[in-house]
Amino acid sequence: MRIQAKIMQDEFSRILLSRGYSLELATESAKNFVNNSLDGMYSHGVNRFPRVIEYIDKGYIKVDAKESVEQSIGAIEIWNGNLAMGNLVATHAMQRTIDLAKIHGIGAVAIKNTNHWMRGGAYGWQAANAGCASICWTNTMPNMPAWGSIEAIIGNNPFVLSIPRKNGKHVVVDMALSQFSYGKIEEYKLLNKELAVYGGFNKEGKLTKDPKEIEESLRPLPVGYWKGSALSVGLDIFASFISGGLSTPLIGQECESEYSLSQIMIAIDVKKLDSYNNSDDILEKTLELLKAAKKDKEDTEIRYPAEREYRTRVENLEKGIPVNEDIWDKIRKL
Amino acid sequence: MRIQAKIMQDEFSRILLSRGYSLELATESAKNFVNNSLDGMYSHGVNRFPRVIEYIDKGYIKVDAKESVEQSIGAIEIWNGNLAMGNLVATHAMQRTIDLAKIHGIGAVAIKNTNHWMRGGAYGWQAANAGCASICWTNTMPNMPAWGSIEAIIGNNPFVLSIPRKNGKHVVVDMALSQFSYGKIEEYKLLNKELAVYGGFNKEGKLTKDPKEIEESLRPLPVGYWKGSALSVGLDIFASFISGGLSTPLIGQECESEYSLSQIMIAIDVKKLDSYNNSDDILEKTLELLKAAKKDKEDTEIRYPAEREYRTRVENLEKGIPVNEDIWDKIRKL
Numbered sequence: 001m002r003i004q005a006k007i008m009q010d011e012f013s014r015i016l017l018s019r020g021y022s023l024e025l026a027t028e029s030a031k032n033f034v035n036n037s038l039d040g041m042y043s044h045g046v047n048r049f050p051r052v053i054e055y056i057d058k059g060y061i062k063v064d065a066k067e068s069v070e071q072s073i074g075a076i077e078i079w080n081g082n083l084a085m086g087n088l089v090a091t092h093a094m095q096r097t098i099d100l101a102k103i104h105g106i107g108a109v110a111i112k113n114t115n116h117w118m119r120g121g122a123y124g125w126q127a128a129n130a131g132c133a134s135i136c137w138t139n140t141m142p143n144m145p146a147w148g149s150i151e152a153i154i155g156n157n158p159f160v161l162s163i164p165r166k167n168g169k170h171v172v173v174d175m176a177l178s179q180f181s182y183g184k185i186e187e188y189k190l191l192n193k194e195l196a197v198y199g200g201f202n203k204e205g206k207l208t209k210d211p212k213e214i215e216e217s218l219r220p221l222p223v224g225y226w227k228g229s230a231l232s233v234g235l236d237i238f239a240s241f242i243s244g245g246l247s248t249p250l251i252g253q254e255c256e257s258e259y260s261l262s263q264i265m266i267a268i269d270v271k272k273l274d275s276y277n278n279s280d281d282i283l284e285k286t287l288e289l290l291k292a293a294k295k296d297k298e299d300t301e302i303r304y305p306a307e308r309e310y311r312t313r314v315e316n317l318e319k320g321i322p323v324n325e326d327i328w329d330k331i332r333k334l
Numbered sequence: 335m336r337i338q339a340k341i342m343q344d345e346f347s348r349i350l351l352s353r354g355y356s357l358e359l360a361t362e363s364a365k366n367f368v369n370n371s372l373d374g375m376y377s378h379g380v381n382r383f384p385r386v387i388e389y390i391d392k393g394y395i396k397v398d399a400k401e402s403v404e405q406s407i408g409a410i411e412i413w414n415g416n417l418a419m420g421n422l423v424a425t426h427a428m429q430r431t432i433d434l435a436k437i438h439g440i441g442a443v444a445i446k447n448t449n450h451w452m453r454g455g456a457y458g459w460q461a462a463n464a465g466c467a468s469i470c471w472t473n474t475m476p477n478m479p480a481w482g483s484i485e486a487i488i489g490n491n492p493f494v495l496s497i498p499r500k501n502g503k504h505v506v507v508d509m510a511l512s513q514f515s516y517g518k519i520e521e522y523k524l525l526n527k528e529l530a531v532y533g534g535f536n537k538e539g540k541l542t543k544d545p546k547e548i549e550e551s552l553r554p555l556p557v558g559y560w561k562g563s564a565l566s567v568g569l570d571i572f573a574s575f576i577s578g579g580l581s582t583p584l585i586g587q588e589c590e591s592e593y594s595l596s597q598i599m600i601a602i603d604v605k606k607l608d609s610y611n612n613s614d615d616i617l618e619k620t621l622e623l624l625k626a627a628k629k630d631k632e633d634t635e636i637r638y639p640a641e642r643e644y645r646t647r648v649e650n651l652e653k654g655i656p657v658n659e660d661i662w663d664k665i666r667k668l
Contacts, residue, residue: 070609073603073607074409074439075408075438075440076438076439078608078609104408104409105410105442106408106410106440106442107440108439108440135469135572145630146627146636148637149634150628150629151628153627161565163568163572171568171571173564173567175558175561175565179561196559197532197559198531205630207531223559224509224513224557224562225513225530230639231507233505233638234497234506237497237620238467238495238497240616241497241616241617242602244607244612244616247616249619249620249627266440266469266600268442268576269407273407273412273578274405274578275404275578282574282575282578282581282584283571283575286570286571286574286581286582286584289583289587290480290488290567290583293483293583294483294484295482295483296479296483296484300483301482302481302482304567305564
């Protein structure tokens with residue numbers, strides 16, 4: 001089935017209002033879930049919504065909490081998320097990062113003690129829509145072994161980069177550091193299909209494409225093997241060190257579930273740059289050259305980061321957002 | 335053979351002086367090559383030095399050039415490298431980035447039209463030694479196909495993150511986005527060995543561990559397949575767009591060799607943070623938990639990023655830097 005964005009927005013708002021959110025915050029948070037779904041990121045949109053409500057009901061997400069500024073040093077601020085709704089804290093933090101960039105050329109906000117931000121790319125789009133280039137990332141609960149380990153101790157720490165284009169079709173990289181998410185592995189298991197490339201180790205310590213074996217071993221692969229493992233550790237330590245928040249191993253030790261995360265947002269106001277007009281030409285020429293590169297198969301298309309999301313958005317805005325009936329039923333009853 | 339750092343420093347300085355560098359700049363550039371070698375990054379230290387001299391002699395690196403500030407907006411500056419020596423431009427840019435961070439909390443310098451910076455990690459160490467966390471990256475000439483392509487059109491764009499530790503054993507991620515460098519592939523070919531994991535496609539478009547097949551196809555793999563390809567494009571566009579410099583596809587189109595690169599440096603002054611003392615504990619506890627995670631084999635060691643480099647430095651400082659005799663002979667004659 002497909003649900004129009006407007007109807008999904010009203011439904012999410014209704015449920016968030018019922019949990020005690022103000023109309024303003026319910027609308028804002030619902031919009032994030034709807035936008036993620038419009039862009040095809042259902043796993044961090046409509047499909048995730050019931051779990052977020054569960055986290056509210058369990059008290060992991062504090063309805064009455066609001067982020068607070070702990071320190072402000074020129075172009076950078078340190079925030080405490082106070083375990084408020086993750087997508088609200090992140091949206092507000094990116095807005096403040098953009099404001100700091102408009103003042104100082106570059107701005108940053110580091111956040112401790114916040115909740116899952118849902119889809120990282122949303123904040124990349126937010127910055128790009130405001131005429132900023134951005135970098136941001138979050139840590140997660142432990143969900144991968146570090147290289148050389150068999151125990152989940154590092155996170156897949158999604159990393160986001162965005163660059164604005166004048167036509168609004170921004171370049172946005174949004175990439176978790178596991179080769180496949182557990183959601184994707186589950187999906188392939190249910191379809192009884194092999195993963196396209198190795199996705200983890202099996203219990204015998206051999207690389208495997210079999211989703212069942214990875215679910216058994218709990219040893220998914222970082223992107224680039226040892227390289228992604230190192231990057232995951234670096235991003236985690238950077239965000240937790242700057243924000244003064246918990247790192248992935250400490251979340252594993254101190255939290256019952258995935259909360260009290262650390263995040264960092266950085267933005268650069270590109271409209272201030274002398275080279276802005278010129279750079280924009282460089283950007284467009286670069287994307288043209290990229291897309292025109294010699295292909296491995298005739299029908300292959302070389303896409304720039306977020307090209308597909310933009311197309312999905314246009315389609316879903318017109319036709320409605322594809323939703324699994326059982327999930328929608330469950331949401332209606334929340 | 336092993337060469338003491340002091341002797342290598344004098345030799346490199348002598349050669350750079352002979353090419354027209356001032357004593358100050360020759361010493362500074364030589365120090366970068368020596369430090370890279372001390373840390374075990376021979377490919378971007380002693381082994382690379384002859385090629386840098388070749389680039390000077392060919393005029394790709396301009397001895398008389400000096401970087402210039404094109405624009406200054408609060409906490410961010412845009413520089414033109416003017417094709418000066420890459421490791422000098424990058425060292426000066428990171429120093430300015432640190433200075434900006436000391437003033438504004440966060441600082442950045444974007445550089446266009448510069449030369450190869452040698453080892454990216456050097457600038458991460460530079461920032462960490464000055465009490466800053468840092469992020470920086472460079473683009474490169476085209477050296478990998480984008481995902482879906484068979485033609486080198488994207489770069490392996492080394493990406494660096496650093497976090498300072500009070501004991502000086504900083505956490506530094508320094509990672510190119512190819513699974514293996516061409517240098518490593520060549521090394522394995524000469525040893526007649528297979529790569530540890532897939533390193534590229536062969537001419538038939540199948541994944542291969544055979545270094546010979548990858549040298550034939552010129553299709554090395556990005557880390558994480560499509561994910562590393564997207565990240566490479568994002569980093570390239572970000573650095574070239576902000577600096578107003580050339581992107582990787584444009585370097586391929588406009589330059590005879592690898593020059594006129596775009597880079598970006600970002601630093602955060604962690605000593606300004608209220609959470610600094612507390613965060614440092616978090617960092618140390620995190621590294622302990624990481625290293626204590628359950629291992630895949632009894633004799634495996636789980637290392638944090640740059641742990642090995644630090645140990646190699648201590649060893650090479652004591653015993654001298656391992657150098658191939660032919661390469662040292664060649665250098666002596668430059």
